[in-house]
Amino acid sequence: MARFPKPAEGSWTQHYPELGTAPVSFADSCSAEIYELERAAIFARSWLQVGRIEQLPRNGSYFTRELAVAGTSIAVVRDMQGKVRAFHNICRHRGNKLVWKDFPGDETCGVARQFACKYHGWRYELDGRCSFVQQEGEFFGLDKSDYGLAPVHCDVWAGFVFVNLEPTPRQSLREFLGPMITPLEAYPFARLTERYGFRAIAPANWKIFLDALQEQYHAPIVHRSQRPENFDDAMQHGGFEALHYQLDGPHRMFSSPGIQPWKLPDDQIKPSERLLRSGLFGPWDDSEVLAATDVAATRPGGQESVGVSLFEIWPNFGIQFWQRGWYHTYHHWPISHDAQVFECNLYFAPARNARERVAHEMTAVTFKEFALQDDNLIASVQTTLGSAVVTAHPLGDQEILVRHLHKTARDQVEAYLHERASQAGDATLERREAG
Secondary structure (H helix, E strand, O other): OOOOOOOOOOOOOOOHHHHOOEEEEEEOOOOOHHHHHHHHHHHHHEEEEEEHHHHHOOOOOEEEEHHHOOOOEEEEEEEOOOEEEEOOOOOOOOOOOOOOOOOOOOOEEEEEOEEEEEOOEEEEEOOOOOOOOOOOOHHOOHHHHHHHOEEEEEEEEOOEEEEOOOOOOOOOOHHHHHHHHHHHOOOHHHHHHEEEEEEEEEEOOOHHHHHHHHHOOOOOHHHHHOOOOOHHHHHHOOOOOOEEEEOOOOEEEEEOOOHHHHOOOHHHHOOHHHOOOOOOOOOOOOOOOOOOOOOHHHOOOOOOOOEEEEEEEEOEEEEEEEEOOOHHHHHHHHOOOOOOEEEEEEEOOOOHHHHHHHHHHHHHHHHHHHHHHHHHHHHHHHHHHHOOOOOEOOOOOHHHHHHHHHHHHHHHHHHHHHHHHHHHHHHHHHHHHOO
C-alpha cells in the first residue's frame, strides 16, 4: 500500500497520475441511463454494509434492509446455531415479502424462532429451510427442500455486517476491503455501542452527496455557523488543507487537523458548548475508551495527532474517526438518479453518568446540523447539473477524492459494459456455430 507524506513540491493528485488533472464531467450524476448502469455494475456486484453485529445480540435476532438500488429487500438473521446469515426477503410460494410488521415498505427488527408468510402461511427456519407448507398434499410433487429462502452472501468484518448480491462474489470481503481498510479492525468498535442515528431523503445523486463529505475545501464557507464569527473569518481566509490523502483500489481516505475547543479563548466558544463541555468535535472530557481509540490505522499518514479521519469504503459507506474517542458512519442509498436515502449513525462509549449522556446528545445534535447543511447545499448542485450548461468542472488538489470517486464509478460501468458486450458476442458466435 502506497503511503505518501505531504510533498514538498507538486500535489497529492500527482501521486496518482492515473487520475489526471483535467476538468471532470459530472454527467454521471444527472443521467437516469447511467444510474441504471451503476445499479447493475456497482451495487449488484459490490459488498454492501447493511448493519452492525450489535443488531443481532442473540440467536433468533434479525433485521431487514430495503435495498431499493438493487430492487430487493433482505433479512439478516443470527440463526439458532449463532451463524449470521442473509436472505432475500421473499416467500418462495407467491413472492410475498416475508418479514415485515405493520407496513411492508418499512424496515423492521426483532427476535423469532422461524419466519411465517402472512399470505399463505409457509414457514421457514432461520437457516433458510422451508419447514411447513399449508395443505402440502395439494401440491404436485413439491419437495420443501427445493424451496428454501434465496440466500445472500453475508460476512462480518470488525462487527460490520456486509452482503453481496452476486451469485458468486468476485472477491471475499477481506480481499474487497484491502490493506488500507482491514487494519481498522484494531479500533474498539465493539466498545462504542451508544448510538444516535438519523435518516433523510436527499434530493441529489448518491455521488454528489459523497463529493460534499469527502472534501473540506467547502468547510470554511458552508459550515461558518458551526463556530463563532471571528473564528470562521480566520478559517475562511486561511482555507483548508488536509494532513493526508490516500487511495487504495476503489476506497479512499483523508485526515485533517482537529480543533480543541476547550483550549480556545472564551470568545471563540459557543456558550452552549462551554456549558455542556461538548460540541461538533465530541465531548471535551475523556471517555472510557479514549486511549484505546488512538489506533495508528486510523491515521495512515503517520501523523501523531489527527482531528478527524474519513474512510470511504466503496461504494456508499463511510467511517469517520474523531480524535475525542468516538466515530460516525455515513450511508448513501440511491433511490433514483437524483435522490438518495442518507443515513448517519454516531457511536460513543456508553455514558457512565448523566453529564456524559448530555455531552453525547450535544455532539449528536450539533453534528446533525452540520450534516444537513451539506444536504441543503447539494440540492442546489443537483438542480443545476441537469441543465448541462457547464460540462467541465476544474478540481483542486483538496478535491482529489472527488476525482477518484467519479473515475472509479466510470471505470466499473465501462468494465461492466465491456463484459456484457463480450458475453453477447460469445452467445452470437455459439448460435452461428450451432447453426
